[in-house]
Amino acid sequence: MSTESQLAKLGLFDARVPRYTSYPTAPQFSTNVGPAQFESWVRAIEPGSRISLYLHVPFCRRLCWFCACRTQGTSSDSPVLAYVEALKAELALFQRLLPEGVTLSRLHWGGGTPTMMPAAAMRDLAQAILAVTPMGEDAEFSVEIDPNEIDTERLDALIGAGMNRASIGVQDFDPEIQTIIGRDQTYEVTRNAVEALRAHGVSSLNADILYGLPNQSTARLSDSVQKLLSLSPDR
Ligand code: SF4
Numbered sequence: 163m164s165t166e167s168q169l170a171k172l173g174l175f176d177a178r179v180p181r182y183t184s185y186p187t188a189p190q191f192s193t194n195v196g197p198a199q200f201e202s203w204v205r206a207i208e209p210g211s212r213i214s215l216y217l218h219v220p221f222c223r224r225l226c227w228f229c230a231c232r233t234q235g236t237s238s239d240s241p242v243l244a245y246v247e248a249l250k251a252e253l254a255l256f257q258r259l260l261p262e263g264v265t266l267s268r269l270h271w272g273g274g275t276p277t278m279m280p281a282a283a284m285r286d287l288a289q290a291i292l293a294v295t296p297m298g299e300d301a302e303f304s305v306e307i308d309p310n311e312i313d314t315e316r317l318d319a320l321i322g323a324g325m326n327r328a329s330i331g332v333q334d335f336d337p338e339i340q341t342i343i344g345r346d347q348t349y350e351v352t353r354n355a356v357e358a359l360r361a362h363g364v365s366s367l368n369a370d371i372l373y374g375l376p377n378q379s380t381a382r383l384s385d386s387v388q389k390l391l392s393l394s395p396d397r
Contacts (some may be wrong), residue, residue: 288323
């Protein structure tokens with residue numbers, strides 16, 4: 163029996179589950195969760211405990227056609243900068259509710275494309291976060307890196323802010339599949355980003371690769387996986 167029909171037999175393709183791209187997942191979003199509920203959740207955090215914090219940057223320079231993440235395309239930095247100000251205002255509200263002595267065990271910037279933020283905005287945002295909750299011992303600060311949207315200045319800003327893990331967006335290395343999904347990103351661009359991250363001391367790297375894209379075949383997918391492995395991601 164082929165692998166695919168085995169998976170079909172197990173009901174994989176019949177499953178109706180919430181998308182993984184948000185937590186709580188979309189069915190849990192409701193108007194019942196208002197300021198009072200949110201306040202009670204934050205106040206219930208144990209003083210002196212360690213928490214994880216996720217910041218979403220819902221902007222991309224170009225939209226990949228397969229993507230269902232909460233994001234929107236923009237060629238201008240102004241909505242991104244306005245959003246950073248909104249995040250800082252939100253952090254100030256959070257700080258008023260947060261019990262004493264809470265530190266971060268994990269900080270993650272995702273999107274969208276967090277590396278779309280200009281370097282100064284990255285520094286500004288990191289400073290605002292760490293003023294509310296400092297990084298705890300051995301804390302992990304990871305950022306989703308779009309290899310098409312990173313340069314030395316932004317990399318320096320992220321390293322200066324404490325980033326110690328990078329998640330690289332790839333999806334597929336095949337140029338034809340990249341054209342179909344609207345995401346041109348040569349292997350060399352990805353490899354350069356990986357080398358720049360390592361040169362800046364970021365040794366913990368992972369990458370996204372997608373199965374199920376149009377025109378993918380076993381051979382093409384295998385080629386993408388081999389190319390990815392040649393970059394030696396650690397997880
Ligand atoms: S860059 Fe990432 S978040 Fe933006 S559209 Fe493409 S896959 Fe989605």
